[in-house]
Amino acid sequence: MSAEEGIARAKEYFDAILEHIPAGVAILDGRDFRYAHINRYLADINGLSIAEHLGKTIAEVLPEAAQHIVPRLQRVLDTGQTAGSAEFGARLPGNPDEIRYFLDRFFPILGSDGKPRAVGAVVVDITERKRAEAANAAHASEARFRAMLEWAPDAMVLADRSGRILLVNTQTEKLFGYDREELIGQTVEKLIPDRFCPGHIDHRTSYVAAPHPRPMGAGKELFARRKDGREFPVEISLSPLAAHGETVVISAIRDVTERKKLEVARAQAEEDARRRFEELTHATRVSAMGELTASLAHEIRQPLTAILSNAQAAQRFLSAENPDLNELREILADIIKDNKRAGEVIQRVRALVGKAVPEKTEVLNLNQVISDVLPLMRSNALIKGVKIVTEFASYLPSVRGDRTQLQQVILNLLLNGTEAMKICPPGACTLVVRTARHGLESVIVSVQDCGTGVIEESLEQLFTAFYTTKVDGMGMGLSIARSIVELHDGHILASNNPDRGATFSFVLPVLD
Numbered sequence: 001m002s003a004e005e006g007i008a009r010a011k012e013y014f015d016a017i018l019e020h021i022p023a024g025v026a027i028l029d030g031r032d033f034r035y036a037h038i039n040r041y042l043a044d045i046n047g048l049s050i051a052e053h054l055g056k057t058i059a060e061v062l063p064e065a066a067q068h069i070v071p072r073l074q075r076v077l078d079t080g081q082t083a084g085s086a087e088f089g090a091r092l093p094g095n096p097d098e099i100r101y102f103l104d105r106f107f108p109i110l111g112s113d114g115k116p117r118a119v120g121a122v123v124v125d126i127t128e129r130k131r132a133e134a135a136n137a138a139h140a141s142e143a144r145f146r147a148m149l150e151w152a153p154d155a156m157v158l159a160d161r162s163g164r165i166l167l168v169n170t171q172t173e174k175l176f177g178y179d180r181e182e183l184i185g186q187t188v189e190k191l192i193p194d195r196f197c198p199g200h201i202d203h204r205t206s207y208v209a210a211p212h213p214r215p216m217g218a219g220k221e222l223f224a225r226r227k228d229g230r231e232f233p234v235e236i237s238l239s240p241l242a243a244h245g246e247t248v249v250i251s252a253i254r255d256v257t258e259r260k261k262l263e264v265a266r267a268q269a270e271e272d273a274r275r276r277f278e279e280l281t282h283a284t285r286v287s288a289m290g291e292l293t294a295s296l297a298h299e300i301r302q303p304l305t306a307i308l309s310n311a312q313a314a315q316r317f318l319s320a321e322n323p324d325l326n327e328l329r330e331i332l333a334d335i336i337k338d339n340k341r342a343g344e345v346i347q348r349v350r351a352l353v354g355k356a357v358p359e360k361t362e363v364l365n366l367n368q369v370i371s372d373v374l375p376l377m378r379s380n381a382l383i384k385g386v387k388i389v390t391e392f393a394s395y396l397p398s399v400r401g402d403r404t405q406l407q408q409v410i411l412n413l414l415l416n417g418t419e420a421m422k423i424c425p426p427g428a429c430t431l432v433v434r435t436a437r438h439g440l441e442s443v444i445v446s447v448q449d450c451g452t453g454v455i456e457e458s459l460e461q462l463f464t465a466f467y468t469t470k471v472d473g474m475g476m477g478l479s480i481a482r483s484i485v486e487l488h489d490g491h492i493l494a495s496n497n498p499d500r501g502a503t504f505s506f507v508l509p510v511l512d
Helices: 003-020 040-046 063-079 127-151 170-176 194-209 257-291 293-319 325-353 366-383 403-420 456-461 477-487
Strands: 024-029 034-038 083-092 095-110 116-125 155-159 165-168 222-225 231-243 246-255 362-364 387-391 399-401 430-437 442-448 491-496 502-509
Touching: 024 040, 040 116, 063 083, 063 095, 063 116, 095 127, 155 170, 170 222, 170 246, 231 257, 293 325, 362 366, 362 403, 366 387, 366 403, 366 430, 366 442, 399 403, 399 502, 403 430, 403 442, 403 477, 403 502, 477 491, 477 502
Parallel strands: 387 430
Antiparallel strands: 024 034, 024 116, 083 095, 095 116, 155 165, 155 246, 222 231, 231 246, 362 399, 430 442, 442 502, 491 502
């Protein structure tokens, strides 16, 4: 056999091997990588004939796959080294609607000068392997998902777009009393009281039209129904999931029966505490007015005595032959003035003693609130020889609060200040009431006496319930004053003056 015959026979053997190996083989010539040879296996994979490949560049035959392949082919030509195996996915001319996956390996083909002049390619179709891996991963993911549902502390219900139940967990069985076989395939309305079902179907339809994670029925009371027909309050969270090309909805359902009971009990306890506080506050106001009984009687007796005297004088004028009408007008004007004075005192006493519902929403000027209290203290201060001086800020921002409660605080501080100066020498008893800005966001009211002051060790306890420095005191006045101020988002404090006496102050936030 001649050399030429040997080469020809070797080529026949080589071509036969290429046609029967279960892999695609091609030789790509030149720097533009034209097909110089391709076996039928690879041609069939591409969906073209062998003739449709030969002489064409890889970019012409496989435009989508070329972007993954050409850079690696160039590296083989430039370096003369074999490129390691790589996986890629692409759409091929024979089936452009499907992505197929391949494992390729490129090696240099050397010319007579020992330099790379072409690239050999070996390609294996791994699409089925990829699909099997994806299926296994999906099964594993689904198994993990089911395990996660089983371990969830809430009842979990998975339903499709039509509301058909696809999956439930053990907590759902425990909470509703159904076996899961009784729920799978049923609509979620099986778990809802009948009276809510028509509206729920509409809500469910609108949700699946634009699904997004959210709590169900925000701001509403939601109820579910057990197998035995009993209803119970629930919280429900909805989340859309993509599964097998369609959207499903997973609902997390939590029984809030015990929490609702606790909320009702807590609300009742808060209401009872509020009512007790109001009763105690009212009792303290009545007690404070009791301390002013003598002075209030004097405050009312004065205008009543004046009314009587003026009425008697008017009678005498009327019995005269030619009464002076101007004098009578002046007498009647005095009677009206004294009547208003007595009426204002009574009205203020009724306002403080009355059991009105607290309204901490009134817009108040503290200068005016204090001015309304001072007439009730006037006679008491005169009897005890105390001079009350006011130093009001000319411009004081308004606060929001309850007028009666704040008047109670001021009255309590005035009474305490007056009591603290009972041993002052005559003419030295001055009680100063001040208002002022306190920074940019609050105002301060202070009552300064010139009495004996407070023992330093007692300053921390003054506003504690049942603590008192008075022999006959109950120890509730300052404690309630502190509670009222704190309910108005403020704070109250006490300090001794540098010379003598003490100052009690409270700070309240101004309106925005």
